[in-house]
Amino acid sequence: MTSLPWLETDELWFPPAEEALEDPDGLLAVGGDLSADRLLLAYRNGIFPWFSDDQPILWWSPNPRCVLIPGEIHVSRSLRRTLNQRYFRITADQCFSRVIRLCASTRAEGTWITDDMISAYSQLHRMGVAHSIEVWNPANELVGGMYGVALGRCFFGESMFSLETNASKVLMVHLANQLRVWGYQLMDCQVESSHLLSMGARTIPRTEFLSILRACVDRKPDQPDWAFSWQWPGPEV
Template identity: 45%
Template sequence: MSDTLPILDKHSPDFPDVSRALRDPDGLLCVGGDLSPARVLDAYKRGIFPWFSHDDPILWWSPDPRTVFRTDGVHLSTKFRRKLRKSDWIVKFDQDFEAVIETCATIPRPGQRGTWIVPEMVRAYTSLHRLGFAHSVEVFSGTERVGGLYGLAIGQMFFGESMFSRVEGGSKVALAGLATALNSAGWPLIDCQVENPHLLRLGAKRMSREHYVADLEVLCRRPGILGSWANQMPTIQASSLVDIP
């Protein structure tokens, strides 16, 4: 694989232009480098993200089209909304980032037997959390964490990485709560990288890579919400999410 792909030098932060990404597999751009905070942040600003398994080198991707949510476009089914009306769940932010990423790493996505959230990735995103760029969204029923997600925030752009549910619907509420909070703050998009049927049912849309990268150039330069979100983002009652459009 590396014989046909650009190889990143650990001492150079430069990425190839995303237009050089392969069509098959869709979006594979280059290999190597490291997961230092500077390199990872630079990658996301350019529309690139790391994604690799235990036995792989670091692989960098920029698929076309990209899959995104508009923060006013997360869809919850009528049946699920009825369930939420009586729910005591609440959505909070940055309560325990390390617990969220570790849970995402240990609960495989539907249809997957393993995880791509290898220890190297856990260390990298935990470092970014400590620097104020990576954040967790957590859904609680009392003191029990029933769902959540984590991702990166740069400027006014949120890049979703992974979700989990310990109770059915937990990840949906985490996503809807995040979208509601970001929409109130004027953030228009949540990146979710590549599509799957579950995300499409929740309202995810396809965006050409060209348009996505153009939006990033604007959104990543806007003033964001710096530092921990624990006290800067609202606590959201899940029952209030029945009123989202």
């Protein structure tokens, strides 16, 4: 396999995302740490960490990249009926710790969300950069959620869980609508899945993705308090 750059913990840098391997798709570098400064540098440059407990930290920038443009969210007829019933209640930043831990523990295929990852993203949450979105049923039970990173007018979705039918889809509609209201240009979904594609996500070349980042990560969203006091409109928006 082609030799990959090894990142030392005392040096804050990444190779250009364009230098990522084609096989495995997007693998760019190894090592470093999960400090807030390194994570923010990674996201600003289209890079994210993805590894398991028995591996060193692996950094990725796949090509193509799966994204959802907020105004392109697809709402099927059946999902529209679910939204109109207002069965679920959506909140944001109410229980970040529970959301990220449920994202880790509810994946049947295992998880890359290690204890170190939980600690790192919890730090980003305390800084006001990482956010959680929660889905509650009428019994006030947490039945769905997502966490991710917000920089400028880009939201980088990290992981999602769903314990009730349609919980994740309702979350996606609410999130996409709110991001559109705030003038966000994209939601990064990283790698495509049938679920994401059914919701309107699509893949774009990495060059296009990086171009959007350069134009948007330093632009404030369209809201008075851009540090994210998230308020949610109804699903009819």
